Amino acid sequence: MLNLIGCVRLAAKPVLEHTDQNVPVSSFTGVFNERRKSQEKIVEDAHFLDFVIWDKAAEFVCDRFDKGDLLYIEATPRQRKWTDGEGKKHSRIVFRVNSFERVSRPN
Secondary structure (H helix, E strand, C coil), X not given: CCCEEEEEXXXXXXXXXXXXXXXXXXXXXXXXXXXXXXXXXEEEEEEEEEEXXXXXXXXXXXXXXXXXXXXXXXXXXXXXXXECCCCCEEEEEXXXXXXXXXXXXXX
16 A cells, blocks of 8 residues: 655644544645755655545644644555546545654754
8 A cells, every 4th residue: 555654844734524424534634845856956745635634633633733733644545536516526636644743943
């Protein structure tokens, strides 16, 4: 199984929601910067990834983390497919968080 492992910075404060069965869930966006050399200069490209976390871990993330916090995450990609009200099909990759920990900010 493919896993994403790495550090991401929270793009916004995670928000807690509940399913119809009252299961806690949170979806949030993480950002990582890719550094590369382009025409003899180092440039950074920001990449935004969507994550979902469930149950008590979702409650913990929403209670303890905020925009800008750096997390080390292990997650599994999942493809979400849906059809909108006009019959148009959509698809996107969302990473389901398996484990995480806060990364301390350098002083």
